[in-house]
Amino acid sequence: MSAHAAAVGTRAETSDVSVYHESLLRSPVFLGMVMFIGSEIMLFASFFTAFFYLRFSHGVYPYGGDFEIPKGPTGINTAILVFSSFTMHWALVSIKHNRRFGLVVGLFLTLLLGLTFLGLQMREYHALGFVPSDGAFPSTFFALTGLHGLHVFVGATLLSIGFLRSVRGLYSSRHHIGLEVTGLYWHFVDVVWILLYTVVYLI
């Protein structure tokens, strides 16, 4: 058993990012996250399908009534989320150079900005003046933004884990594949929001 355990143990350690310097895609964890995000994109695509189908098969917009959504304040919220992608990137660059300060502060800022986004989104829901059952547009609006909010929540959970572990000093320039994966997911959540904001709010 021990000989095998040792052999397999070595394999487990090779999921460390440093072995896969030339391409992160050779790391099983990173590749797995890429595939999972592919699946997530299709989940959002199903709701975007509903959005476009209902919008264009009825020709009026916002369909089924007169619904006002705040473009400006949400624009600020968008900027907050986009900025959090940069702080996330800062954290990742920092750990690659073994700078723990940048890592901890970067992750903390990212988490804070993500939670601020969620808080402002809740506030927007409260102030909207319509509820999901008011019509087809509110249905797709709440479904899309709610699904995205759920993803921000999941991303924030991953960030909290990364933050706690980074405070404990459990990452190094060679061992931080967990953060790479979290970063990728966070950027994905950010990109989806930019698309969502453009399609649902602006156009």
Added chain:
Amino acid sequence: MAVAHAPDSAHAHGDAHGHSGGPQKSVWARGSWVRAIWVSLLFAAVAVGIATAIRAALGFGQVYSSEVAATFGLTFWAIGFTVGIGCFDYWWGYLTGRPDWVEEDHSAHGAYSWRDYFKVNTDHKVIGIQYLVLTFIFFIIGGALAEGVRAELAQPGAQYVSPSMYNGLFSAHATIMIFLFIIPSFAGLGNFVVPLMLGAQDMAFPRLNALSFWLLLPAGIMFLASFMVTPFDAGWTNYAPLSVQGPLGTTFFTIGVQFAGASSIATAVNFLVTIVTMRAPGMSFWRMPLLVWAQLATSSLVVLGTPFIAGSQFMVLYDRVMHTGFFEPTKGGDVVLYQHIFWFYSHPAVYIMMLPGFGIISEVLSVHSRKPIFGYKLIAFSTVAIGVLGFTVWAHHMFVSGMAPWLRIPMMATTMLIAVPTGIKVFSWLATIWRGVLHLTAAMLFALGFLFTFVIGGLSGIFLAVLPVDINVSDTYFVVAHIHYVLFGGSVFTIYAGLYHWFPKMTGRMYDERLGRLHFWFTFIAFNVTFMPMHWLGLQAMPRRVYDYEPRFGDLNLIISIGAFVLGASTLIFLYNVVVSWARGPLAPANPWRALSLEWQVSSPPPIFNFDETPQVVGGPYEYGVPGARHAIVTVHTPEPEVPVPATATLTRPAPGRREAILSSMKRILVVANQTVAGDAVIAAIRRRAGAEPVHVTVVVPQEDPGDAWVVDETAARSAAEARLQQLLAALRDAGIEASGEVVRSDPYDAVLDQVESERPPSEIIISTLPRTRSGWLRRDLVERVRDQTKLPVEHVVVNVPEAETTGQ
């Protein structure tokens, strides 16, 4: 090998759940069925409580709603179940930094008693068997529901069940068969076989693999539990508005589907990553067995398609619980939208249910007719083509739905197009068995039976693709006949073929061949008696999903029902065979079918980590009857240490004294190469000399310290060099050439001089490199320097290895 492990690993296993060898926790606290029950109920109760409290706080008129309670209760019950059974214990320990948490102790790996199959296990072989047993239980339940349907339909008029119960029966039958039998049973077969075929020790994410399995059970319980409230009755397609207005059981369906879907997505990601990153050295994509290709295509379909059924069921759930307006025309919604989103997954889903079966058939037909598969690459390409085209045909399910009329013709065209890659496969299979030596085992019989029934199902599929025909037979028994010819005559036959084929590998015991054949003939005949007449019923316009029908259909329906009962009974033969053979069957050899692929090169059942040493793949997997062809070199450390595996490859072993004499009389050739050492040109150069006179070949693979080269991991580079060396040695051994070799850690020039100055200097040198532009050795004028220094004949062999596989030589 598993036997050799048993004593010490049994000890390790005793400590397993304490993780650090401490006293074992009670069943209430550690991952167990007891904890699964109390945690799942606790999660459900808390979730329902919180949801109700929020409703009260927001001032809803009706604080308790059974729909809301079912939504939150079921979701968190299922999550609680996976938490309680122990799927998250490892991750929880990682997150919280528990002091006794160990990086990986393999405590949940492998099965040492039947009890281990009822626990969270990370061994892909155990998970594979868990999947197959659980899905077979669901198969029997789903079959029993179908027998209920047939009992009701045996005669016109009301017989045994109420109309709403009848709707529940056929809805649950289809749901269980599709989501809990066919899709996961392929995941189970793939789980067992694919890592072995790839030469890997396990799947890429063993704990995710375990979680995927344990998500399936709550999904199944939800589908069945809907019978305790009011069963869902909108069919497995769950069309809106029927589903939105349906009884409480529909909520059970929508949530159960989410868990079954999450399970298949997780498994698919696992398969994809395993296939991409964990292939053994030499296992290029074009050397993968076709079942692996099939799993690759299927998993891509699952990853990209399954989110759409998740989306569609979320929308139904929102419409039911939150009264949103996705499918509510008075609010601006549209019911046809449901069908678009649903079929965008559910048409690819029929390929998810068929492609792995195609892979199994390719394996079984080739092995049991002792012939190379015909058109390997075309079968692989057509698998991918079906996967891609599968996403472009969804609306052929909606020809009569009132969708946009312009969509009909393109969808008809793409649907007919998909018959092309399918036809390529069928003709390739026929060409494979053409003039082969057919061994009519139960596995082979099911594969041949599949060819017969699947072609019928495929042809009726082409009928249905044609718009005017489809409009006539839409929602009739013709469709029911088609779906059963492709899903039972197609998928289920391939599952049976696969189960018989790999049964010896999985259980280590042979099944009873006579009973297997009996099972086949009963199933095959009863299947056709059951489903063939449905074509006629459909053409006579008997609608499907009806509780009662016109008396003129009575005779055919009686025949169908009798066929269905015999079909059900034939499954009992299989069950008896499996249970008895598993318990008491004769022990299976490692390779009862004399197959070439990797899973057959290890013991039955395989050792706990599959391979004693990582295998080296050197050729295609289907070269049956090709002289000298090999798929892979597998080193098996037999339990008896007195049978050592020779380090040097030799064809014959003369007596030691004579051997020395022979060796000294042989012409000695030194081969120096690294990246190109296993190249065909090198082997050809050696064989030319061996053809002229007896030669002894010494191979030296200089693997320098990589220094600042871009290969970071020196160990990896060294083991890759070792693998290439072993590949050459194996090829020479097959050609009957005396050869030995080693990987040395020095400059190539020094390595040559070491050999020239040794006791047995070579009389000729072969140096093989990459082309001049990419060779570091040539930049250092290696060939010229060796010629000048040794004055020996030096041949320079240039091998052009693709860029991606080299690191500069």
